[in-house]
Amino acid sequence: MRFLSEFRDPQAARELVRRIRKVADSLSEVSFMEVCGTHTMSIYRYGIRRLLPPNIRILSGPGCPVCVTPNAFLDRAIALARLPGVTIATFGDMMRVPGSTSSLEREHARGCDIRVVYSPIDALRIAAQEQPRHLVFLGVGFETTAPALAATLLEAKRTEVKNFSILSAAKVIPPAMEALLKDGPLRLNGFLCPGHVSTIIGSQPYEPLVNEHGIPCVIAGFEPLDILYGILMLLEQVSEHRAEVEIAYRRAVQPEGNPEAKRILKEAFIESDAQWRGIGRIEGSGLALPDALEAHDAFLIEVKVEPTHEVPGCICGLVLSGQRTPFECDLFAKECTPETPQGACMVSSEGTCAATYRYGRIEEEL
Amino acid sequence: MCLAIPMKVIAIENDRATCVIGGVEREVRLSLLPEVGIGEYVIVHAGFAIQILNEKEAQETLQLFAEFQGDIGETG
Amino acid sequence: MRTDTILLEHGSGGLASRRLVEELMVPYLKNQVLERLDDHAEIELEGTRLAFTTDSFVVDPIFFPGGDIGKLAVNGTVNDLAMGGAKPLFLSAGFILEEGLPIADLKRIMRSMAEAVEEAQVHIVTGDTKVVAHGAADKIFINTAGVGLIPKGVALSGHYGEVGDRVLISGPIGEHGIAVMAQRSDLDFVASCKSDTKPLADMVAQMLYAYQGIHSLRDPTRGGLAATLNELAEQSGVRIEVEESAIPITESVEGACELLGLDPLHLANEGVLVALVPAEGANLVLDAMRNHPMGHKARIIGEVCSKKSPPVIMRTKIGGKRVLAVPTGVQLPRIC
Numbered sequence: 111m112r113f114l115s116e117f118r119d120p121q122a123a124r125e126l127v128r129r130i131r132k133v134a135d136s137l138s139e140v141s142f143m144e145v146c147g148t149h150t151m152s153i154y155r156y157g158i159r160r161l162l163p164p165n166i167r168i169l170s171g172p173g174c175p176v177c178v179t180p181n182a183f184l185d186r187a188i189a190l191a192r193l194p195g196v197t198i199a200t201f202g203d204m205m206r207v208p209g210s211t212s213s214l215e216r217e218h219a220r221g222c223d224i225r226v227v228y229s230p231i232d233a234l235r236i237a238a239q240e241q242p243r244h245l246v247f248l249g250v251g252f253e254t255t256a257p258a259l260a261a262t263l264l265e266a267k268r269t270e271v272k273n274f275s276i277l278s279a280a281k282v283i284p285p286a287m288e289a290l291l292k293d294g295p296l297r298l299n300g301f302l303c304p305g306h307v308s309t310i311i312g313s314q315p316y317e318p319l320v321n322e323h324g325i326p327c328v329i330a331g332f333e334p335l336d337i338l339y340g341i342l343m344l345l346e347q348v349s350e351h352r353a354e355v356e357i358a359y360r361r362a363v364q365p366e367g368n369p370e371a372k373r374i375l376k377e378a379f380i381e382s383d384a385q386w387r388g389i390g391r392i393e394g395s396g397l398a399l400p401d402a403l404e405a406h407d408a409f410l411i412e413v414k415v416e417p418t419h420e421v422p423g424c425i426c427g428l429v430l431s432g433q434r435t436p437f438e439c440d441l442f443a444k445e446c447t448p449e450t451p452q453g454a455c456m457v458s459s460e461g462t463c464a465a466t467y468r469y470g471r472i473e474e475e476l
Numbered sequence: 477m478c479l480a481i482p483m484k485v486i487a488i489e490n491d492r493a494t495c496v497i498g499g500v501e502r503e504v505r506l507s508l509l510p511e512v513g514i515g516e517y518v519i520v521h522a523g524f525a526i527q528i529l530n531e532k533e534a535q536e537t538l539q540l541f542a543e544f545q546g547d548i549g550e551t552g
Numbered sequence: 553m554r555t556d557t558i559l560l561e562h563g564s565g566g567l568a569s570r571r572l573v574e575e576l577m578v579p580y581l582k583n584q585v586l587e588r589l590d591d592h593a594e595i596e597l598e599g600t601r602l603a604f605t606t607d608s609f610v611v612d613p614i615f616f617p618g619g620d621i622g623k624l625a626v627n628g629t630v631n632d633l634a635m636g637g638a639k640p641l642f643l644s645a646g647f648i649l650e651e652g653l654p655i656a657d658l659k660r661i662m663r664s665m666a667e668a669v670e671e672a673q674v675h676i677v678t679g680d681t682k683v684v685a686h687g688a689a690d691k692i693f694i695n696t697a698g699v700g701l702i703p704k705g706v707a708l709s710g711h712y713g714e715v716g717d718r719v720l721i722s723g724p725i726g727e728h729g730i731a732v733m734a735q736r737s738d739l740d741f742v743a744s745c746k747s748d749t750k751p752l753a754d755m756v757a758q759m760l761y762a763y764q765g766i767h768s769l770r771d772p773t774r775g776g777l778a779a780t781l782n783e784l785a786e787q788s789g790v791r792i793e794v795e796e797s798a799i800p801i802t803e804s805v806e807g808a809c810e811l812l813g814l815d816p817l818h819l820a821n822e823g824v825l826v827a828l829v830p831a832e833g834a835n836l837v838l839d840a841m842r843n844h845p846m847g848h849k850a851r852i853i854g855e856v857c858s859k860k861s862p863p864v865i866m867r868t869k870i871g872g873k874r875v876l877a878v879p880t881g882v883q884l885p886r887i888c
Binding site: 111112113114116117119121122125126129146147148149201228229230231232251252254255257258261265304305306307309310332335339360361362363364368370371374 | 478479480481482484498505507508509510517519521522524526527529530531534536537541542544
Binding site for chain 1: 554555557558559560561567568738739740741797803806807810811812813861862865867868869870871872873874875877880882
């Protein structure tokens, strides 16, 4: 497949690893953090950690929008699902996430109308076709997904599909990256920045991380060669005592991002504060619907939501902020598995703990 | 949070395009990329084209990787 | 059991399915034959060895490129018998029909089953039909059971894998899974994939003719290649290592998986088998497969090593290593 297969070439990978080892050789321990679930998955899927020299640590941060969605959102979605006449449409990633007492998967088993779609625009089509049922789309995602949500909202308004609304859990990632640095003990030598979020926002939003915190930032794609190249560029910055925002994913990211997408985002969303499971409240990190779109804001639907409670006893906050690995959690792979997730990092298939459980537990024996 | 793939645009009607990857086709919305033309490659996420794939940059990156391999003698 | 109701996941062929059978069913029904948990049961009657198996088919949609629920129902049971090395002989067919099912659809399915039994050289000798009220079943459910004769000297089981065995696969993965998924209107993509449903008994006979000492055969249906390799590794008490770049897969399946965020190793196959073959016989068996129309894309994809955790490891395309876990959950499109 064009523009995918070439970036998986084993020989090029070997050579990139060789270069990485050479630069890393003159450095002591370095820690880089990725903040994108797709990076987490890709690194495990291709077995990249094992190819790197032992003094390079790749930490997984809060890059899984499903994982950082708090129980309260799930509880509200489930309450809406239970209303007669309501259809819930969602990305597949959300189906198994546990709320305080249930999950969308279980509600589906009980007979609630819950459907998985690939695109929010498919949900809008279903709404138009299945009036008078009210369709609520669960708007989970970062800046890669938010413009798609925005475009769908604007189309719903324009085409007067009144029975369509979005329950927004959309978030923006740079405030979370800042919050991680402010909170203390994390020692980072660089951020591997999310490539597809950056196709939308460009490179400018990462400037404060460089200017105020001196942390190298490299925007990387998701194929194995992209990730290795991103790591190489980070190492070169560290080795040369530079701190800049660089774009490794040049075929897809322009410094100004996608201006039309940014414009549509501004039209459909306003900045809000958001709750990140495991981290807490981060100012300006959420996207909410403005008054002009209140007809499509599912948060305004009257529904009784059961009291929310979080599951105690896991160190997800520390894992999500990269301060601990899953192996350092007492519950990991015992009480807490992908089948019986106890916390945020295990709920989504690309959460740090879930990815480690499924793909990464070979590391311990080798 | 970025599962997006490069697809080729093979047909366009207003803001809807038919895109293809490995022979698999899907309708993709161009609302975020109004300037796209047939034959171009785009990055597609959740049914929307979010960015044009710059073929020249792609080739340059691959060329860079190829040059790395050519340097084997020098760094040994 | 970790839930108090049945979830869709319990039917996906992954971890939950396994738990359901091992924790909730086997304890009640236990006997030595059942507990082997191969896809077929081996029964000895007065010196003759019989293979006996059953399978139920609930696929939706009932018609899809490459086949339909009837064809699946015949081939699925034929293949379970073939995985035991048996010559499939006789099938039963039980139908549960939903009130309102068009007669024309039923006719189409019966015609398809007639073609399938002819191709597989078996006979449906007994059957049953029930009709339930509209909504109590999804159009049509079919159960088939089958018996076959296991020739003398043939001994195949998921328990017989040994260190040094090579892992072979007869064709590309994921065709059935994608062909069915492409029919779902809520996913709305077009792929040229056709279900790979086919009867494998004849190819198995050729394989055994070329080399008697094959240890295990299994067809990776629901749960995909990942589930099957894990089952074989655990039943045989070994580790299996496979090479990602050796696993045959078509561009269409790859493209659909990229688009939807699916893992092709978790997708259902209906016309492919995995074999564990001692090293000395591997090329003989491979040639037999490649010379057969149903196995011309066969490959050696890995080997059996001594038991270690995790039971299945894959060497990735770029030379890394990763765990190949038993799938959990249902195959759903992702955005992350």
